[in-house]
Each structure stands twice: as C-alpha cells, then as structure tokens.
Amino acid sequence: MKKNDKNIILSIPKVIFDIIKKLNASGFEAYIVGGCLRDLMLDRNINDWDITTNAKPKDIQKIFQRSVYENNFGTVGVITGDKNNALKIVEITTYRLESSYLDKRHPENIKFADNIEDDLMRRDFTINAMAFSIETSKILKTKVKVTGKLIDLYDGLEDLNKKLVRAVRDSNERFNEDALRMMRAIRFALQLGFKIEDNTFGAISKQAKNIKYISFERIRDEFIKIVMSGAGSRAVELLEKSDLLSYIIPELMACIGVGQNLHHIYTVYDHLINSFDYAVKQDYSLEVRLASLFHDIGKPMSKKGEGKNSTFYNHEIISATITKKILERLRFPSYISDKVVLLVKNHQFYYDPEINTDSSIRYLLSNVKKENILELSQLREADRIGSGCPKALPFRLRHFLFRVEKVLNEMENKNLNLKTLKIDGDKLMKLLDINPGPRLGFILNILLSDIIGDLKLNTVKYLNTRAKELNELNDLKLKALNDKSKIIYKELIEKEEEKIKKKYGVYK
Numbered sequence: 001m002k003k004n005d006k007n008i009i010l011s012i013p014k015v016i017f018d019i020i021k022k023l024n025a026s027g028f029e030a031y032i033v034g035g036c037l038r039d040l041m042l043d044r045n046i047n048d049w050d051i052t053t054n055a056k057p058k059d060i061q062k063i064f065q066r067s068v069y070e071n072n073f074g075t076v077g078v079i080t081g082d083k084n085n086a087l088k089i090v091e092i093t094t095y096r097l098e099s100s101y102l103d104k105r106h107p108e109n110i111k112f113a114d115n116i117e118d119d120l121m122r123r124d125f126t127i128n129a130m131a132f133s134i135e136t137s138k139i140l141k142t143k144v145k146v147t148g149k150l151i152d153l154y155d156g157l158e159d160l161n162k163k164l165v166r167a168v169r170d171s172n173e174r175f176n177e178d179a180l181r182m183m184r185a186i187r188f189a190l191q192l193g194f195k196i197e198d199n200t201f202g203a204i205s206k207q208a209k210n211i212k213y214i215s216f217e218r219i220r221d222e223f224i225k226i227v228m229s230g231a232g233s234r235a236v237e238l239l240e241k242s243d244l245l246s247y248i249i250p251e252l253m254a255c256i257g258v259g260q261n262l263h264h265i266y267t268v269y270d271h272l273i274n275s276f277d278y279a280v281k282q283d284y285s286l287e288v289r290l291a292s293l294f295h296d297i298g299k300p301m302s303k304k305g306e307g308k309n310s311t312f313y314n315h316e317i318i319s320a321t322i323t324k325k326i327l328e329r330l331r332f333p334s335y336i337s338d339k340v341v342l343l344v345k346n347h348q349f350y351y352d353p354e355i356n357t358d359s360s361i362r363y364l365l366s367n368v369k370k371e372n373i374l375e376l377s378q379l380r381e382a383d384r385i386g387s388g389c390p391k392a393l394p395f396r397l398r399h400f401l402f403r404v405e406k407v408l409n410e411m412e413n414k415n416l417n418l419k420t421l422k423i424d425g426d427k428l429m430k431l432l433d434i435n436p437g438p439r440l441g442f443i444l445n446i447l448l449s450d451i452i453g454d455l456k457l458n459t460v461k462y463l464n465t466r467a468k469e470l471n472e473l474n475d476l477k478l479k480a481l482n483d484k485s486k487i488i489y490k491e492l493i494e495k496e497e498e499k500i501k502k503k504y505g506v507y508k
Helices: 005-011 014-025 035-041 057-063 116-120 156-162 171-177 181-192 198-213 216-227 233-241 268-281 286-294 315-329 334-346 358-368 370-386 395-414 425-432 438-453 460-471 475-504
Strands: 030-033 050-053 075-079 089-094 131-138 144-151
Touching: 005 035, 005 131, 005 144, 014 030, 014 050, 014 057, 014 089, 014 131, 030 035, 030 116, 035 156, 057 075, 057 089, 116 131, 116 144, 171 181, 171 198, 181 198, 181 216, 181 233, 216 233, 216 286, 233 268, 268 286, 268 370, 286 315, 286 334, 286 370, 315 334, 334 358, 334 370, 358 370, 358 395, 370 395, 395 475, 425 438, 425 460, 438 460, 438 475
Parallel strands: 050 089
Antiparallel strands: 030 050, 030 131, 075 089, 131 144
C-alpha cells in the first residue's frame, strides 16, 4: 500500500473535498468509498469517484441543486461542471442495509442504513469495503487542520498489501447475492495483478453455474474488461479453472485437448490461448484480441482423422460461424461482431510474393476493406506466435504489407483523374481561347501530372497560371512535355514503391 492517511488527503481533488465538506456542514457524515478509495491507495487512475453518506437522496438533492436522482438504489449524481471526466458527475449514495437477493442479480428491496458499518458489510470484496472520512478543525483563526480516518472492518488494507482479492465475510453469500461478482473477482485480480483468496475462488467454482442468472449484457461488459485487462492467457485460465468459461463460452471448452496435425505443436485450446496472449501483449484492439481467441474455434467440428495427418478443411468458415453465434449471444454490438467475424473468416489468407498478383491483393482488399487489413495482419502475427513460430513478422508477411500499401497507393493515384482538377476543359478553352483537340489534352494531362506530384498545387490560381505558361509552347514542345510528365509520374510511383519496401524491410 503506497499511501498513508496524509497522502490520501493530499491526493483528494478539491471537487471531492468540497462535496464532503458541504455534506458535513449540513450535519451529515460522508466518506470516500469503494473502488476509488482502493485505486487512490494504489496510485492508480480513478475513473469514477464515489461518496457514501447517511444523508437521504432528498437531503442530498437539497444540498446540491445541480443533481440527478433516476434510480431506486439511493444514488444521486452531483453535476460538478469540472472538466475532468472522472469528476464531471460524482455519485453520492446513501448508506444501505444488506438485503436478500432472490434472483442472484438484484436485491429484493433497498433499505437505508444509519451507519457506515452496516453499509460496508454488504459490499463485495474487502479491498472495496473501506471508507475514508475527512475532518476539518480550526486550530487558529486563519488555519484549518485537516485529518482523515480510514474505516476498515474487514482487513481490506491488509489484503491490498498482500495483493489479495477476498470476499467480505462469507464468500458463498456474496456470490449468491449477485452472481456477476464472480466475474468481477476475476477482473479485479487481473487488473490489479492480485491473487484470488482460496476460499473466495472455491466459492466461485462452486457457484459458477449461477452465472446463467445474469443478463448477457452484464456478462459481456465484464468479459470485455477481462479481455482488455492486459493479463493475457491468465485471464482465460482463471475463467476456465473457475468453471465460468464452460457457462460463458462453452465453445472454447470444446477445444481443450483437441490435437492438431504436423504443422502444430499445441492443442487447439493452447494455440488459441497463446495467440490471445500475444495479441494482449502487443496491446492490439478488442477486435483483434477476440479474433485471436476465436479464430480456430471451429477446428473440433472440422477435424478429420487423428495424428500428424489430420485435417481441418474450411475450419475458418466454421470458426467464423461459431464466433458470430458467441458474440450475438453475448449481445456484442454489430460493429464489433462484424469485424471480429470478418477477421476470423479471412485469417487463412494465402500470400506468396512469387505467386500472388496485384489483382489478388485488390480482391482481398475488396473483401476485407483497407481499414481492416492491418488488423488482419496482426491476427496472422498472433496466429503464428500462438503456433510456436519464432517470428511474428516473417519476410512473406512484411512483403504482404508492402504489397497492400503499394496497391492502395496505386488505387488512390488512379482515382486522381482529370475530374480531380479544379479546372475543366470548358473553362480551359475559354481561358486560353483554344478549341478541342490534342493541344487541350496535353495541357490537361500536364496539369494532372503536376498535382499528382503535389496535391497542394490543385488550386484555380496555380492551374490558371500554369495553363497560360503551357499555352505559350508550340505543339511539339507541349507533346514532349506531356511525354516527359508520364515518365516523371512513373518515376514518382517507383520512388514511392522503394519507400514502402524500405518501410517493411522486404529486400531479400
């Protein structure tokens, strides 16, 4: 634990300090509580500040006129106007009593408590069940002494120091109240780098089946936090060892122990975990992490034969179908699920510098779209490392990225046509007083060549001036300049290609 009482006080933002003072001045108790206090002690970034008090919601709203109360849980959101996102709305919650949970999701009813001790005993984990008060007293007319008091009934401070996630009081009761707490325990352990206390983990394993009472939306939100925790393979291992994985994503469990052929040294399950671990360590996007975890999930269904010669034909299609079902079941928004499914479906793309043509690259781009091509390459990296390959980016993959960028550049250049010019043939004929014919075509082509070399030149002023200069030349010189512009354009493309080659190191 990195902060003592004095350091905690010094770290409290003025906005929070003022809210607590205002509650105290109105005759109420007020404490910083829960996750924000935990993170304050650990020197972690705080995304939300929470205050608890014995003031009832109507009292809080009287004290803070700029506030909202739109729930039945005793939480009032105070609008501070602070520019810091974590401080724009500060939630103040009235002390609550423990209540029965009939559906393992929601308390049967909400009852307010009169003291902080009753409120803390209903909380989930000891590291979230501490409260900190601020007290001020005048020692001189001009000086105020500020002191703080930590309320720690369940040894949360000790568990912080031990790096331990432990349920408050009876772990079975805590998870029976709200089954999502089982996933939260794993998420906290991953995010903080903590261990889950043995009895707490045992209770999770015992009650894992109760996760079925939780809405898929809530499960999805916790699962995303787990995937993005930065813990890599440990995230999936904890879900699997606790038996939660068999209820959340049973399709992954079906991959356990499924052997592969001579091209793989790991089982399907271990390969997926290793691939996911790489994607996490590289800090890739949520979509790439999910695709890394699911890209071969269809292999158990597609497997034919056993041993080194077994096959998995069309496993990427089956994997994409299964991935779609998983993400739809977990209520992922379509913009996420569509991309993940697209990556999984195309992760087997073939590329050989000696065989693939630019047209095959254009075909892949039309299927995958250019905005997804980098993430497809990242999935291929994860797939390789997850298979035990020593290099994430071998020559072929680097050459593929070079080829993609080269083709994209060419496609963009081809889109630069005469219509791109800020001047058209009709205006040019009027400006130069010339008729339609080769001369007009030469001038337009040279102007186009100019702006391809520098798009900043595509202004009416420049084009008019340049066109007048070109019109001073005779037809022979104009044709020669037109031919030269074609050579310059070709050299420009080749120079750009050399830059891209250098970028990806594709020189053998």
